[in-house]
Amino acid sequence: MTSTPPPPTSADVARLAGVSRATVSFVLNDTAGGRVGEQTRQRVRAAADQLGYVPHAAARSLRAGRTGLVLLVGSSAPIGPLFSGFYRELQQALQRHGYTSVLYGPSRGGGEEPARGWAELRPAAVLCLESILTPAGVGILHRAGTRAVLTLGTRPVPGAHALVMDQHEVGAAAGAHLLARGRRRIGVVVPGDRDLDQFSGPRTAGVRSAVASSGLDARVELLPLGYTEESGVQAAARCRELGLDAVFAYNDEYAMLLMRSLQDAGVDIPRQVAVVGADDLLLGALLRPRLSTVHMSLPKGEELASLVEQLVADPSSVPVTGNLLTVRLVERESS
Structure with missing residues (x-):
């Protein structure tokens, strides 16, 4: 041997x-x-x-007194091309700043357990996409030597630097557009995947707020939709039962699924039902009719990597809070 x-x-x-x-x-x-x-x-x-x-990274960390590791905590929800591209760009920017970034798999469970697992790796910084981090978890990370904790979620977490993705604005942009196009019976797709609730809930609230602030005689109906062809057929039938004249379909993928089912049922888009998605995927622009969508922009990876470097260098700096997401409506033929 x-x-x-x-x-x-x-x-x-x-x-x-x-x-x-x-x-x-x-x-x-x-x-x-x-x-x-x-x-x-x-x-x-x-x-x-x-x-x-x-x-040897561990030996180098001992000599430097801290690691150069940045932990990017993944999401249990499907993050799609927008966030995949964002993570890829961020990892490249962190590497240029001398950090080693590691994408940590989705963390299940509540309380402080996820933070304990992250702390075992002694990262210099943690960026958490989901809102699963607790204030006590932030404390665990800091006591383990993590110098910067940033949340990239739908709500801020006390003790962490909060870069909030305001999903409410996604729904509000879609709702305002459909109202401006004369639609008054608006369905909002609620995905069957419960991991997406953190995004779909605020988006639905955004549509409702657009209707409420318009002063128009309009209504909002929830439209459950699983990510299957069979569920699409059921949702299309539900659209007709409710007499909907528009749908905000959560994102482009659900929008494409619903559009196909509506068209198979003989529904004319957009004459009978207008459809709006979100994410601005290339495939949506190739459909017929082309899909209207809410385009979302995230900050450049270099901007966020520079912020990480600044916070690691000065952990006592004033907490950073800000909106991570900007949105705009891209109008095409489907609405």
Whole structure:
């Protein structure tokens, strides 16, 4: 039975490159500034590549007194292309700032348990997409050495920097548009996936507030819709029973599902029923009729990475609170 050889060390790299271990550390951690010449840098990197050596993150963290780890806590809800792109851009920006970002899987359970699991990794910063973090959980993270805790959810959490995604405005934009188009019997899709409640609830409230503030004789009806073809058929039948002349379909995917079912049932879109989605997916613009939608914009990854760096450098800075989301209605043929 062959034994596995021990992993290469910085001493091995130093011997092969003909330099000191300190020089290896300077080069591979990019901390030497101009003190190491370019030829020496290339020699060290070539030796590291030849040996398959990579720096030990835990040892580096011990020397620095903190980790360079940023924990991005995933959502149990389907986050879609908008947030997938946002996370990808943010991870690239954090890397440029010298951080290692890790996408942590969705955390189930309540109370402080999710925060205890995150704290075990001793991250320098935590960005939590869902509103599952509690004030006590924020305290656990800070006591474990986490210098910045940011929530990217639908509500702020005391003790954390809160970047709020105001889903209410998504529904309000859709509702105002449908009212302006003369629609008065508006259905609002409520997804069957309960993980989406944190988004669908405020969006529904946004449509209701648009109707209430308009002063018009209009009504809002809830339209349950599971993400299946069978449920789409049932929702289309429900639309006709309720005499709806418009639907805000939660997002573009649910909108496309409902539109197909309505068209199969002989409903003319938008003459009989106008449909609006949200997310502004490319596929929605390829439909016939093209799908009206609420476009949502998130801050650039570089902006958020710079904020993380600032908060890690100065954990005592004034709490940051702000709206993370801006919305605009994209009008197309479906409404």
